[in-house]
Amino acid sequence: MALMRPMESMRSDLSRIFDEMDRLMEPFLGSRHPEVREHIQGYWFPAVDVMENGDEIVVKASIPGFKPEDVNIEVDDRTLLIAGTGGEERQEEKADGDVRYLRREIVSGQFFRKVSLPVEVLADKAKADFKNGVVTVRLPKTPQSKRHKIRIH
Numbered sequence: 001m002a003l004m005r006p007m008e009s010m011r012s013d014l015s016r017i018f019d020e021m022d023r024l025m026e027p028f029l030g031s032r033h034p035e036v037r038e039h040i041q042g043y044w045f046p047a048v049d050v051m052e053n054g055d056e057i058v059v060k061a062s063i064p065g066f067k068p069e070d071v072n073i074e075v076d077d078r079t080l081l082i083a084g085t086g087g088e089e090r091q092e093e094k095a096d097g098d099v100r101y102l103r104r105e106i107v108s109g110q111f112f113r114k115v116s117l118p119v120e121v122l123a124d125k126a127k128a129d130f131k132n133g134v135v136t137v138r139l140p141k142t143p144q145s146k147r148h149k150i151r152i153h
Contacts, residue, residue, distance in 0.1 A: 044111045046082070052118065055146060057139045059115055064133035066111075071135055075123035082135060083112040119145035 049060045061082050063071065074081045121139035128137045 044109060046111050046113050048082075048113055048115055050115060050118070055141055057117055057119065057121055057141065059137045059139070061113055061135050061137075062133060063111060063135055066133070068130040068135075071130065073126075073128050073135070073137055075117075075121065075126055075139065078117040078120060080115040080117055080137060080139070081112065082115070082137070084110045121145070 046061045046063050048062075049058075051058045051060075059080055059082075063082075063084065066084055070084055072081075072083045117139065120142045122142055123139070126137060126139045128135060130136075
């Protein structure tokens, strides 16, 4: 049993590393994924949290300045796409007169984020809500993707 903890820890570390690699590579996938190619120029990529919560996967994306009707959410196979489509996109503020930006970190314009899901989900049972600039998508796992505990007899 002592070996299980280090193995779980290593698996968790590797999972985080692969998730970070996926996040870093998403902007460059356009050349291999035509459905993403059109989104590369002029779009920003919101921060997301992906959690496993019992029987579901929960994805939260921070998209301040958008209204629920401006957000498009799609699930295809084991991929979730959250995009700012339709409605008015946020306008980038222009510096007036003698004002010059010393730092500029607030993003504007349309957005998209593609998230690889760790397990298969029931896309037709997914639900989303929007509160305080954060969209939360709840994706129930398929029965075969749920973790089963096996008792030793």
